[in-house]
Amino acid sequence: MKQVVQNYKSGELAVLDVPVPGCKPGGVLVRSAYSLISTGTELMKVSEAGMSMLGKARSRPDQVAKVVQSVATNGVPATYRKVMGKLDSYTPLGYSLCGVVEQVGAGIDDVKVGDLVACAGNEHALHAELNWVPKNLYTPVPDGLAPRHAAFGTVGSIALQGVRQGESRLGEVALVIGLGLIGQLVVQLLAASGVRVVGVDPDPVRCELAERLGAAACGDPESAAVEAAVAELTGGHGVDQVYLAAGGGSNQPVELAARLCRDRGRVVDIGKCRLDLPWNAYYEKELDVRFSRSYGPGRYDPEYELEGRDYPIGYVRWTERRNLACFLDLLARGSVDVEPLVSHVADFDDAVETYQHLKDGDLKAVAVLFRYPEQAADAEAPAVAVPVVKRPGGGVPQSARAAKSPVRLAFVGAGNYATSMLLPHLAQRDGVELATVVTTTALSAANAQRKFGFAEATTDLDAVLGDKSIDAVFVVTRHSSHAELTRKALLAGKAVFVEKPLALTEDELAGVLAAVEESGNDRLQVGFNRRFAPLLQEARKRFGARTSPASLRYLVNAGRLEHGSWYLQQGTQGSRFAGEGGHFIDTASWLLEADPVSVYAVATPGNEDLQVVLRYPDGSTATISYVTTGSAGFPKETLDLVADGRVLRLDDFVRAAVWDGRRKRWVSSRLPKARDKGQNAELAAFVKAVRTGGPMPVPVESLVATTAATLAVQAGLAAGAPVTLAGAR
Numbered sequence: 001m002k003q004v005v006q007n008y009k010s011g012e013l014a015v016l017d018v019p020v021p022g023c024k025p026g027g028v029l030v031r032s033a034y035s036l037i038s039t040g041t042e043l044m045k046v047s048e049a050g051m052s053m054l055g056k057a058r059s060r061p062d063q064v065a066k067v068v069q070s071v072a073t074n075g076v077p078a079t080y081r082k083v084m085g086k087l088d089s090y091t092p093l094g095y096s097l098c099g100v101v102e103q104v105g106a107g108i109d110d111v112k113v114g115d116l117v118a119c120a121g122n123e124h125a126l127h128a129e130l131n132w133v134p135k136n137l138y139t140p141v142p143d144g145l146a147p148r149h150a151a152f153g154t155v156g157s158i159a160l161q162g163v164r165q166g167e168s169r170l171g172e173v174a175l176v177i178g179l180g181l182i183g184q185l186v187v188q189l190l191a192a193s194g195v196r197v198v199g200v201d202p203d204p205v206r207c208e209l210a211e212r213l214g215a216a217a218c219g220d221p222e223s224a225a226v227e228a229a230v231a232e233l234t235g236g237h238g239v240d241q242v243y244l245a246a247g248g249g250s251n252q253p254v255e256l257a258a259r260l261c262r263d264r265g266r267v268v269d270i271g272k273c274r275l276d277l278p279w280n281a282y283y284e285k286e287l288d289v290r291f292s293r294s295y296g297p298g299r300y301d302p303e304y305e306l307e308g309r310d311y312p313i314g315y316v317r318w319t320e321r322r323n324l325a326c327f328l329d330l331l332a333r334g335s336v337d338v339e340p341l342v343s344h345v346a347d348f349d350d351a352v353e354t355y356q357h358l359k360d361g362d363l364k365a366v367a368v369l370f371r372y373p374e375q376a377a378d379a380e381a382p383a384v385a386v387p388v389v390k391r392p393g394g395g396v397p398q399s400a401r402a403a404k405s406p407v408r409l410a411f412v413g414a415g416n417y418a419t420s421m422l423l424p425h426l427a428q429r430d431g432v433e434l435a436t437v438v439t440t441t442a443l444s445a446a447n448a449q450r451k452f453g454f455a456e457a458t459t460d461l462d463a464v465l466g467d468k469s470i471d472a473v474f475v476v477t478r479h480s481s482h483a484e485l486t487r488k489a490l491l492a493g494k495a496v497f498v499e500k501p502l503a504l505t506e507d508e509l510a511g512v513l514a515a516v517e518e519s520g521n522d523r524l525q526v527g528f529n530r531r532f533a534p535l536l537q538e539a540r541k542r543f544g545a546r547t548s549p550a551s552l553r554y555l556v557n558a559g560r561l562e563h564g565s566w567y568l569q570q571g572t573q574g575s576r577f578a579g580e581g582g583h584f585i586d587t588a589s590w591l592l593e594a595d596p597v598s599v600y601a602v603a604t605p606g607n608e609d610l611q612v613v614l615r616y617p618d619g620s621t622a623t624i625s626y627v628t629t630g631s632a633g634f635p636k637e638t639l640d641l642v643a644d645g646r647v648l649r650l651d652d653f654v655r656a657a658v659w660d661g662r663r664k665r666w667v668s669s670r671l672p673k674a675r676d677k678g679q680n681a682e683l684a685a686f687v688k689a690v691r692t693g694g695p696m697p698v699p700v701e702s703l704v705a706t707t708a709a710t711l712a713v714q715a716g717l718a719a720g721a722p723v724t725l726a727g728a729r
Contacts (some may be wrong), residue, residue, distance in 0.1 A: 003128035004351045004370075005090035013352045016090065020130050025106035026308045027134040030119055032348075034151040035097035035127050037368040039181055039358065094127035096120060096154030098147045099372075107308070108135060116141040118153035120295055120324055121305065125154060127351060127370055135308040136298060139325040142332035146718060148345070148369055149331050152185075152338045154295060155367075156327035157320065159185035159245075162270035162292035163193070164318060166241040170194040175230065175239040175260055177253045178246030178271055179206040179218065181367050184341055186243050186270070187215050192335045198229050198239065200256065201246075206366070208560070209340060209608075221256055230260050238262030244269045251276045258282055268292055296323040341367040343604075345720040348372045371720060383726040384712040386595075387510055389700045390517040406433040407691050410470045410494075412461060412485055413477035414439050414448035417499065422476065425680045427452045432687060436464050461485075465492040472497060472523075472690045479579050483508035486524070487515040495523035495690045497683075500582040502526045502707045509707055516700065525686050525696050526703045528586035532678030532685065535668060539656040540591060542666040543641065543648045549619035550592060550643035554584050557630040557637070577610055577626055577713055584637075586698075586706045588614060588622035591641055591648075595705035596622075599712040600722040604629075612713055653677050 003018050023029040101115045111117060117138045119125040124133045141150040159182050168174060172195050176183050179201035190197045191214030199210040199218035207218035217229035230239055242257040244267065251274045257267045258281035266288045269275065277289065297311060298304035298320040304311065311319050318326070330336045343365035346354040351370060357363035409426065411418060414437050426432055437454045438461050439445040445457035464470060465488060472495040475485045483503040489496045490512070503509035516522050530536065558580070589595055596614040603610050612624040620643075635652035642648075647659040653675045657667040670676070685697035705725070712723040 001129040002348070003126060004093050004348075004355075006093060007090055013355050014090070015349065015351050018128075021132040023103040023105045024132060026108065026306075027105045027124075027132050028101045028108055028111060028117070028138065029103035029105075030097075030099040030117060030131050030133050030138065031102045031374070032097050032099040032127075032129055032131065032370075032372045033116075033147040033374070034099075034372070035094050035125070035348075035370045036151045036155060037127075037354070037358070037365075037370065038095065038155060039365055039368065092123070092126045092128070095122040095125050096151060097125045097127075097131070098141060098150035098153065099131070102130065105132075110135075111138075111140055116147060116150070118150045118324060118328055120154040120157065120320065127348070129348070129372060134306055136304055136310065136319070136321045137324075139321055139328065142328055145328060145332040148342070148371075148718060149338050150328060151369060152331070152341075152367070153324050153328055155181055156185055156331070156336070156338075157295040157323040158182055158270065158292075159189055160323050160327050161294065161296040161318075162186060162243055162245070162268055163189045164296075164323075165290045165292040166243060166266055166268045168193055168195045168241055172196070172240040173198070173230070173233045174241045174243060175200065175257070176210075176215075176243045176245060177201075177221070177256060178244065178273070179203070179210045180245065180247075181341065182270055183243070183245035184210055184213060184366060185336070185338075186245055188213050188336045189330075190243075191215070192330065195241075196233050198226060198233065200226055205364075209366070213337065213340060221252055227260065234262065238265060241266045241268065244273055245271045246273045247271050249274050254278070255281070258285065258287065261285060261287055264288065266290060295320045338367070339718070342369060344368045345371050383724040384599075384708050384715050385506065385726045386705050386708040387513050389513060389522065389704060405691065406431045407687055408433045408435040408469055408471050409474060410436040410438065410464045410467075410472070411448070411454070411474045411476060412438045412464070412489075413475065414444050415476065418474070418476040419448065419451070421679050422474065422683065423448070423452045425683050426687075429683070429687065431691065435470055436467070438464050461488075465489060465494065470494060472686075475499065479504060483512055487512050490515040490521045490524065491519050493519065493521055495525075495686075495696075497525045497527065497686050499527040501579055501710060502582070502703060503711070504578055506708075506711060509704065509711070513704065522700050523690070523696060524700055524703065525682075525689075525698060526582070526586075526707075527679075527682070528583055528698065528703075528706065529678040529682045530583055530587040531590040532681040532697075533653055534676055534678070534681065535653055535656050535670065536587075536650055536678070537681075538668065539648050539650060539658060539666075542658045543646060546643045548644055549616075549621075550641055551620070552588050552591060552622040552642075553640045554588060554622065554624045555638045556580075556584055556624065556626045557634050558626060558628050559630070559632055559636070560628055575714060576628075577612075578710060581612070581624070581626065581713060582706050582710045584624045584626070585612075585614065585622075585709050586702075587639070588624065589616075589702065589706060589709075592616050592620045592622065594618065594620070595702060596709045596725060598722050598724050599709050599716055601713045601716040603717055610713065610717075614709065 001020050002015050005016050006013050098118050101111050101113050101117055104113060118141055119133045119138045121137045124131055124137050163186060168190055174190050174195050175198050176186050177200045179199050187197050187199055187210045197215045199215045200221045201207055202220050210218045219225040238261050242261050244253050246253045253273050254275055254277055258278055263285050268290045270292045293299055296318055297316050303309045344363060348370045434452055434454045436456045437445050437448045438458055442459060449457035473489040475482055475498040479501055482498050486496050486498045594616045596616055598615045600613045601610055608628045610626040614622040637652050639650040645661060650656045655669040658665050689696050708725055716723040
């Protein structure tokens, strides 16, 4: 088998062929699926190995003291031979992985061959294809938890043990210094516990990531903003706990901890930073300094770790293994999200190059995973199904009764988008009656009724769905409710306009289509409005028909979200691209006149900036660059379509042009304030279809294909491979 090793004397990194470990009693043999690189601990070790002998000595004074003692006891020659022999040997790397049980040792009855387990330990969860892991250093992975996420189990346990040492309580305020991998996990664990968190890190990207994952505020340790945030959250008293998750030789973290901690607060050291405690500052506040020892009770106890002797739960509630299981449970329930922390997934065979890129700074990362050969083979062709739309009558779209005039509409939801982009158009449209608005809070319904003239306002959805006089229902709620509300409205026989996304999961999409099949009602439109934009419609017409495959580039300069935006609630509302990406995929598919057959997605750390490549049946490709880190002064959406010696260019729905050969054949522009992204035309087409009983503006099959392609982006990011859209037309 293969294993990643390092020679501490020379600094050499290698992937060696080594013997397969035996499956001893009291443990299991595990074939690795994913292992996690600790970008803190492991990189420190890798960097030390590359130092001169003097540099090594300076970085490890504890080991120098042992050498001095050995010289006194054994003499210089014997000590030299012993030290050089130890240095000039290969040592393993890694301590956190997820894999499949391949063999079960004697005395093990809690797992079986084929079970997925998370493993811990710097001697047992190594970057190797196979590891023997004793009982107290593995735990079964909960159903539904992805192996790449379960590989975070050990580092999650380290963060969890640190939080336990802080004895955080509901409503307290904590300061996390250092927002690397451990710090980001500590932030999430504290936030999940009802603790308000302020983060500190010199890297603004890590600060923004921590805020997205639950921190109330983050900033540079030198900035006044951190002290201001602490003062505001604590009424000037200081934080209740400080978690030192930083590394390096600076004493700044412990000094900052003393300055911002309240009287008799707690300071917990999780990382490996300098700890020259300023005596006066710590004494005057009587600060309680605590250390968090790795994964929890049991660590460094050979009877616990190697012999499997557990501590009674009545005496030691949280051991290494119980912490590991607890963290996996938090992941499985969505209380902690590690996907935004994954900066890169590398094939195991590329381990040496990956470490080198990390060491040289070419790869900026919070967390990096190794994907092992069998897992890579499985990931070569992941697939997302494009469900077939089944209707009574052999799959033919169903006709609908023409609505009486005026068309009576009900709105479910009256948030910002509904009140700014949809209702102003509908309120002015002849032949439309805004019948009822439904919201979860009475006041928002009353406000919408007053502003747009709804006949009724209510919080009772069932009453609206049961009202036979309602012709169509608009679903304009938060993303997590779209699929279920659409399903109910279809079953009630209503035409449905649902804002994107139609669904956040394959199961949700299948549920919507089951409602179409059960009811025979396919009167559905998703708010993909770009294809209705007048400027883009005219540009497409001027571009003309294609005779060869096309290349399309779509740059979406999405920008940062404001802190507190519900779009950041990825655990419940899906990723930002899951919510918005359908717009751009639908536009590309409309321009290319087909549905995609495969999707490939890559992302920057935290999955903030995405590159999504769509492939179409005729060989055409579309690349969507969805970025959040661009200039606010640059246009939000720019698009280029290239084929047959022609180029179509769209600049943010303000200007468009078509080039043919060496000249511009057509150009058109609008005033910026007249930017029209197609909402009005889309609503007109939907109302006309409802009124006349004619076909919906976009076939259901296209809506389903776009939704499946959007879902495939997340699947592709998880697999690190292209995703086939199985069943795509």
